[in-house]
Amino acid sequence: MVQPGAGDSVAESAAAVVGRLAVKLDEVTAQTQRLLLDEVADLQGDAQLVQLMRDNVAANIDTVFSAIRHGIPVEHVEAPTAALEYARRLAQRDVSANALVRAYRIGHQEVLKILLKEIRDSELDVQRQLDVFEEILAVTFRYIDWITQQVLTTYQNEYDRWQESRNRLQAEVIRGILEGDDDVDLDATSTAVRYPLRRTHLALVLWFDESDDQDELGVMERYVHDYAAAVGAGDRVLFVSADRLTGWAWIPVESESIPVLPAPAGAPLHVAAGRPLPGVAGFRRSHRQAQVARAVLAAAGAGPGRLVSAAESGLMLAGLAGGNLDEVRIWVAEVLGPLASAGAADERLRETLRVFLRAGSSFKGAAGELHLHFNSVKYRVARAIERRGRPITDDRLDVEVALLLCHWYGAAVLAA
Template structure:
């Protein structure tokens, strides 16, 4: 083997270059692969010749650098591992050919072949583990560096500062010259999941699919249990309203802005998602899993949630007995909101709530009784109080 390192290296290199697709066309990587192959064969020769324990073998410098370069180029670790599998296959086949030509005693050839296979397996197992560790370390370093750049660029965009769009897109890995749907995603405080960030990103993917959006979202973890995301949208996209029963990870909640275009839309949609998130936080367990700023009631309630004490006073003053935090009062509030939205039509309200019109009339009469005044008396405050009660819930209701 020592006398055939050059030929073996050439054979292995050509074999790998044609079978590992991500390497094709990258001359620098291919040259580094060749150096890695050669240095690994030399290390194996030393182990065989001098009976060096495999545990004391270390991945050659060229092999470690090859692993780092793959990580830097974003090539999957499978390409790295496959080179070692192909190398082991070819070197073992070469060794058995040599034994067949050199040794007439079949028992000796078989034993030598078995010893060679066992040693090369342990050697490849050890070296591949070392280079994979090198790969993962470099990938983590690059990811941290990239995340730092992305966070800095996102902060610039959200601050409304002028940025070079092309530079920003390169830093983010995300096109700005399109429509964006911003999302704030977080896990509840009592969540004990071991990997909350992965759950947050998964929740954004679930939302994107439910809305019929197919492009990959830009996801940015901000804290262990908080993330920001922007889902790309084509101009022709019409995001459907997501269902209430999305398969979201346990304890994960979402706040969504409205679609907007370009760098300015990137910022404004996020600002809306943050307002929706503050509303959901104020509502606590009363909030639904998804709070969308596209809902007019949500937009109104985000303003009311900025001053909960004043809103609580408004609710109690305007709703009277309907401000009670009870199931009965909640039913009357829901019926009254629908009645006002349908311009005082008992029939239309009944159709909307799937109730008989006589049931609607009974509830409205009861609601007016609890209010203690006509519906047209301070109508604007009444409607705002009903919105606050529906969106914020117990935080602004009377105990």
């Protein structure tokens, strides 16, 4: 066995120390791998992944040892095939890049401890031991900095490719479900889209009208996950991009009574929610309801960051009636007369009359909902009927529907 001699250079002494460890590569690899599996839980996996991890650790240690033994500049070293393949495999399994970087840092620390012990056990004097350790430290740090850049680039390229492929497959499966495939294998499809189709589903449609931001889909996906956390959805949510500014989402919920959360502050994000409904049929129906709600908001001119739910009174009826807004506008004017004008005063009168009729013609009930005095409601109702130009006793249903359409579509169905 070669011992570092007193007359050797520091580089030669370092090479001798590393040479003594090179014959124990299997032992060094096993010790380092055990530590990584204990310290980085995300790296634990099946036997195949663990074996590839071992090959990765061994290849990296062998590569850096060779660089030290033969004086090879780190920039001339080629990344080990096993290291690059391990990075790709982690990307395919959604293991975070942070776990990969931690593994390299922890592994580096463990190998340095082993090297330090080998240096202390050598016959070198104390000063030469310090010089050798400093030499090895410099080379290994340059190597770790270099190799982490290589594996992270490989990881990110594979992650992007894998996500694009998986998202495309996922989108195809989802569209198949929405188009009414009655032969859906629930368990196989749930596995394919990684979402529990047997549950009760709350569907969301999210979109930006336009945006200069480059992370619109990221904003939407974060909102969906925050929403899921707020309503106690423990399982994985399903989010898929319909285009750059539009996303579809489903959240598995325990109850069919789920609150609709406000859109995120400061983001011009619109959200339309369906009702929570069970099974594959509910998965489809809740999504269609969200699409109807979206159509209403879009026709009305949604404004900055609005959110609506199909559970809101009259929204689905407004959506079904909104197929031809030109005809709706004419009909609303015929039913409401001058009360269908776009002025702010008529808007207050319409809203008061709408709430009054929905409350069963109760002035007290309407006053409570509108936070107005009883007499104020009574005055506004009388004034609204006066503006209309005729009583509401003979065609009350038409009036209620017209008021509902005005409430949801606003200026889109009002006279100028």
